[in-house]
Amino acid sequence: NTGSIIKAGYLNSEVNIDREDIWKLKLKDHLIINIEKFSSEKNKSLKIALDVQAKNIALRNRIINFIRTTIINYSKEVKIQTKIIGMKKTYSELTPFQFYKENFPKRGLEVTSFSVKSKLIFGITKWVTNPLLDIKQDERRQTRLFTHGTSIKLARTLVFLSEVSNDGLLLDPFCGTGTILIEALKRKMQTIGVDKDPKCFRASKDNLNAFSLQYPAKAKMKDKWVVYSQDSRDLGKILKEKSLDAIVTEPYLGPFLKQLPSIEEARETMKTLEKLYIRVLREGSSFLKDTGKIIFILPVYHYSDKLEVHPDIEKIASQCSLINQESSKFFHVSLPLQIGRKHNVINRYLAIFTKQLNETR
Secondary structure (H helix, E strand, O other): EEEOOEEEEEEEEEOOOOOOHHHHHHHHHHHHHHHHHHHHOOOOEEEEEEEEOOOOHHHHHHHHHHHHHHHHHHHHHHOOEEEEEOOOOOOOOOHHHHHHOOOOOHEEEEEEEEEOEEEEEEEEEEEEHHHHHHHHHHHHHHOOOOOOOOOHHHHHHHHHHHHOOOOEEEEOOOOOOHHHHHHHOOOOEEEEOOOHHHHHHHHHHHHHHHOOOOOOOOHHHHHOOEEEOHHHHHHHHHHOOOOEEEEEOOOOOOOOOOOOOHHHHHHHHHHHHHHHHHHHHHHHOOOEEEEEEEEEEEEEEEEOOOOOOHHHHHHHHHOEEEOOOOOOOOOEEEEOOOOOOOOOEEEEEEEEEEOOOOOOO
């Protein structure tokens, strides 16, 4: 995530940075496999971009030079026309505008490599946020509520992390204006939204109806979503046993604040939110399939002396029979992950939970 730009893709391999002979072999295999995959008999011309991230400049340059040399040599060997494009000759990460202008989703290949501690990781960029599309989508919303809307970019990422396949069922128990539900519908999921606030209920229905009208088969799209006006702590009234593939939500995060409350007030707020989250997740997880995930946002207040006040994530997991995931396999980052700007005193954490399954003997 670079500022407001989000990249997502697939990670193919990881090796120890210190073993240059090994990572060169792995990286060469990675490049050849993907060049073969993205080229074809009909398409002998392939655009390639490089996104190499490493704090060590010398290491980054060695990786870039090796990738470029490998691409050039292999292209000559198999008679494929390749063109490496980007912002700079030595560091050709694409801007989001270039990614779509050059039609990379269909006709290009962006090779990703980045270092995490002692590991070097290789992958392929699958998609990049297109800011212009997000702006247009936001402008087309029928109803917007300033204090109840999840950003389109964040909603898309949360849905992506859920790993729900086509026609899988996703629940947002605090659906607000329906942004997460819409992003899930774009990925061909079925969705259920719940919100007890009458304004949010009406807003989400308005936005989902407007979204459905964009598709030729309007009736089929309308069959893929439903929104309920009720308390999220009573999900048993609307859900069937173990029907959910994922719960994805940015819940109620406490009162809207312009400045930090006192530490005592903050702790009281977090205790109240803790109780709410436990009630909702305990109820919701009982309808979650054993392989399902919960993608959840929590508030955090930053005070001086590195003091943080936030809901007790381990307590929430324990009381809901959930496992708090310690890392994300997609982004190779520790969880929970702060998703706002580092200097913000009022911020949010991203947490991922899975079900705690009882072993059978």
